[in-house]
Amino acid sequence: MKATAIIDALSRALPGEPGRFQAVESPDGMPTIVVDLGSLIAVGGVLRDDPALGFAFLADIAAIDFYPRDPRFELSYLLACPGVSGYGATPKRLRMKVAVGGEDPHVPSLSGVWASADWAERETYDFFGIYFDGHPDLRRILMPEDWDGFPLRKDYPIQIKEPVKTYSPLQVSEEEFVANIEAARSRARDE
Secondary structure (H helix, E strand, C coil), X not given: CCHHHHHHHXXXXXXXXXXXXXXXXXCCCCCEEEECXXXXXXXXXXXXXXXXXCCCEEEEEEEEECXXXXXXXXXXXXXXXXXXXXXXXXXXXXXXXXXXXXXXXXXECCCCCCCCHHHHHHHHHHHHCXXXXXXXCCCCCCCCCCCCCCCCCCCCCCCCCXXXXXXXCCCCCHHHXXXXXXXXXXXXXXX
């Protein structure tokens, strides 16, 4: 299915949203549409529920930081239609792009449309600091909770100032090994 056919189906389903979505050419040949941030949830619902489209599966969300350009971020939602009974006539895929400003990056959460958006949105928040409004549990997923900043942003400081950590050697001498075994046997006899 071509991106223009998807835009036609969206225009029929959302007549009050002219200019809020458009088809764009993609060098890799994947059908690609660009959606306005304010229409994201409505477009997502149509892409999932329209029988002609049937994009029932959100495979991933990929974020790109175009710092210092504005809008700074771009989110690419990778969608798939399995093409089985009840989910469209043929298998197809779609890339849906959304531009997000860099000052206060907020995007409506699509976890209510596709459940698989939950973890992908958390990962995007964790690494890029993009907030997903309405997300049921938006918190760090891969970085420690006390981590400062968002490491995949282009302005993230590369130099991390951590004190040098030294460790005791993992290997022990033969004498230390024998002493440890004898100490363990002694404790076992005493118990």
